[in-house]
Amino acid sequence: MDRFLRWTGIAIVIFIAAPLVIVVPMSFSTSPTLQFPPPGFWLGYYAQYFTDESWLRPTFNSLLIALMTTILTMALVVPATFALVRHKFWGKGAANVMMMMPMAVPHIVMAVGYYSYFGSLRLVHSHLGVILAHTCLAVPITFLVLSANLKGFDRTLERAARSLGATPRQVFIHITLPILRPGLLISALFAFIQSFDETVVAIFISGRDAETLPRKMFDSIRQEADPVIAVISTLLFVAVFLGLIAPHVLRLFRKLFSRAAPKPVRATRNTQATTPQEVK
Amino acid sequence: MNPYLQLSGVNKTFGDFTALDRIDLDIEQGEFVTFLGPSGSGKTTTLMIIAGFEDATRGAITIGGHSLAGLAPQERNIGIVFQNYALFPHKTAAENVYFPLQMRGVKKAAGLAKAEEMLDLVGLKGFAHRYPKELSGGQQQRVALARALVFEPDLLLLDEPLGALDKNLREQMQIEIKRIQKRLGVTTIFVTHDQTEAMSMSDRIVVFSDGNIEQAGAPLDIYHRPSTRFVADFIGESNLLDAVVTDAEARVAECPALGSVVFGAEGQPPVVDGQEVALLIRPEHLKLSRDPKEGRMNAKMVIDTIVNYGDNALVIGHRGDTQIRVRVPGADVVILKEGEECHFSWTEDAAFVLDR
Ligand SMILES: Nc1ncnc2c1ncn2[C@@H]1O[C@H](COP(=O)(O)OP(=O)(O)OP(=O)(O)O)[C@@H](O)[C@H]1O
Ligand SMILES: [Mg+2]
Numbered sequence: 060m061d062r063f064l065r066w067t068g069i070a071i072v073i074f075i076a077a078p079l080v081i082v083v084p085m086s087f088s089t090s091p092t093l094q095f096p097p098p099g100f101w102l103g104y105y106a107q108y109f110t111d112e113s114w115l116r117p118t119f120n121s122l123l124i125a126l127m128t129t130i131l132t133m134a135l136v137v138p139a140t141f142a143l144v145r146h147k148f149w150g151k152g153a154a155n156v157m158m159m160m161p162m163a164v165p166h167i168v169m170a171v172g173y174y175s176y177f178g179s180l181r182l183v184h185s186h187l188g189v190i191l192a193h194t195c196l197a198v199p200i201t202f203l204v205l206s207a208n209l210k211g212f213d214r215t216l217e218r219a220a221r222s223l224g225a226t227p228r229q230v231f232i233h234i235t236l237p238i239l240r241p242g243l244l245i246s247a248l249f250a251f252i253q254s255f256d257e258t259v260v261a262i263f264i265s266g267r268d269a270e271t272l273p274r275k276m277f278d279s280i281r282q283e284a285d286p287v288i289a290v291i292s293t294l295l296f297v298a299v300f301l302g303l304i305a306p307h308v309l310r311l312f313r314k315l316f317s318r319a320a321p322k323p324v325r326a327t328r329n330t331q332a333t334t335p336q337e338v339k
Numbered sequence: 340m341n342p343y344l345q346l347s348g349v350n351k352t353f354g355d356f357t358a359l360d361r362i363d364l365d366i367e368q369g370e371f372v373t374f375l376g377p378s379g380s381g382k383t384t385t386l387m388i389i390a391g392f393e394d395a396t397r398g399a400i401t402i403g404g405h406s407l408a409g410l411a412p413q414e415r416n417i418g419i420v421f422q423n424y425a426l427f428p429h430k431t432a433a434e435n436v437y438f439p440l441q442m443r444g445v446k447k448a449a450g451l452a453k454a455e456e457m458l459d460l461v462g463l464k465g466f467a468h469r470y471p472k473e474l475s476g477g478q479q480q481r482v483a484l485a486r487a488l489v490f491e492p493d494l495l496l497l498d499e500p501l502g503a504l505d506k507n508l509r510e511q512m513q514i515e516i517k518r519i520q521k522r523l524g525v526t527t528i529f530v531t532h533d534q535t536e537a538m539s540m541s542d543r544i545v546v547f548s549d550g551n552i553e554q555a556g557a558p559l560d561i562y563h564r565p566s567t568r569f570v571a572d573f574i575g576e577s578n579l580l581d582a583v584v585t586d587a588e589a590r591v592a593e594c595p596a597l598g599s600v601v602f603g604a605e606g607q608p609p610v611v612d613g614q615e616v617a618l619l620i621r622p623e624h625l626k627l628s629r630d631p632k633e634g635r636m637n638a639k640m641v642i643d644t645i646v647n648y649g650d651n652a653l654v655i656g657h658r659g660d661t662q663i664r665v666r667v668p669g670a671d672v673v674i675l676k677e678g679e680e681c682h683f684s685w686t687e688d689a690a691f692v693l694d695r
Contacts (some may be wrong), residue, residue, distance in 0.1 A: 123605040213423070213425070215421050215423060215425040216390055216425050216427060218390075218412070218419075218421070218425070219419065219421060219425035219427075220427070220438070221391075221392075221411075222390055222412050222415075222417060222418065222419040222487075222489070223412050223413075223418075223438055223439035223442060223486065223487075224410075224413045224416075224439050224442035224490065225413055225438075225442045226413055226445055229442060233438070233441075234427060237429045238427075238428060238429055284358070
């Protein structure tokens, strides 16, 4: 049984990693098209990516749109999650369903909807249009992550803080927010990735002015199969990989650092401690 | 003199459910009062109303003559220790204890110094820089206590603070909490399910039942002179036998199980001839022997079960249809056998009557 599980695990890892094994070498290829295995290796396509306006502009567009989408999504979802998790109100069930809707409806359907609706609002081919559409698509996943975090939050901590003299605002700043920070960061990251990765809606509405990176890659692969696509894929993979190992590296550094400078521990034991009244 | 903390006519309903019926209670400054009662009797609800997390439906609360009405929890200056400690996981022990001082505008250096003094007082010297998850249950408990006391609260509330600890640690913390409370002289309300804990720690015990105060008094008073059947049953173990007063003057009652019994304990409620009462004799006031004992009231019973606790044993037997419980010293158990008949005896001043 153990053996079976191990081999299944290895097979899954290979299956997941296979695209990388193909894409990474292709990014260093000398071939004018996407070709595997590569006939030779050079860095020319990296140079091309970093100098070609037609690649850099979509990259910038994608980053800008993803960032704005993240900000807008968080601004909407954080208050909504607090309301939906912590309060009872009329229509709560319906509100919950509406929040999850964009996840259930196929993107292609959403895309057609945006195309005609945003067209009448003159939002097609604009950054704002893509940002609004992506925000809508990012809401469900952000809400899911955040509400799971908030449900697990022990509210007696807030009561304790109140009893210790904190106003509701201070409780939020000093207790609720710091404890929820990891959950907030992760949900923001999901919103960012959701937007950065989104292709279908972008193809329909981003146009030439707000062209995103996935859309540009899609167009490119249809027309010329430019190996720059492999370069971008590799760079994205490296970025994600760095993002994943960053916390571990940070922790390691912190450990090394704190070992170098240990906290002083007072050795004397004074059992007759003074009372707080005397201290004052 | 006016009482320090006063609850008058406090009532709390959730929808059409009455959680607190009518609570009237006076507590003196520096007193250690324990709320004792079965689950759902309203102990936590009372604490939460005092702390300001729930509003009383009716009634008033004053501390030192000032009404708490309209004061938010953060304005009440009341320290609370919660059952799960509620330590802030992202703050070290010292930062946790510093928090109430921070909220009161104390500068970080001075505040942390005072927090460490307080940690010393609760026996946590050298643990200031640990995070809650790096502390044991007992240590977390102490941090929570230090945090609730460091700002010199007018009142300390503890809601089953020892519930999650094992027996040894529990006893150690009982002594510790009592020591610190005495030293600081802070008026304290302590909630517990555990009657031995209530007996050993309190100046006064308040017994709750179904949203009412059943009885309030010193531990031994409550133990020896319970005012209701419920209290007699809830505090300690008891033999409660139905009886009818036959001669109120001579304090004699007729009990179907034991015959004619003189009830000579001190502080009994007034009774009249013919009144139906419950006769209370505590198991430790009964003695077992093979033969009737000179100078005591005697009766026979058959031993059903012997529960041995080492230093003592609980012998459960029956006389007719009536169950009799006797607490005997551990050394005496060896001569007893289940299924045997023996005598049990008591003195007149061990018999106490209360309203049925
Ligand atoms: N928010 C609420 N809504 C409805 N009923 C409640 C609420 N809070 C408490 N109650 C009810 O009020 C009653 C008293 O509860 P409370 O928590 O005060 O009991 P307790 O004496 O502290 O019990 P325990 O020993 O189990 O902690 C219970 O029956 C409880 O179900
Ligand atoms: Mg409770």
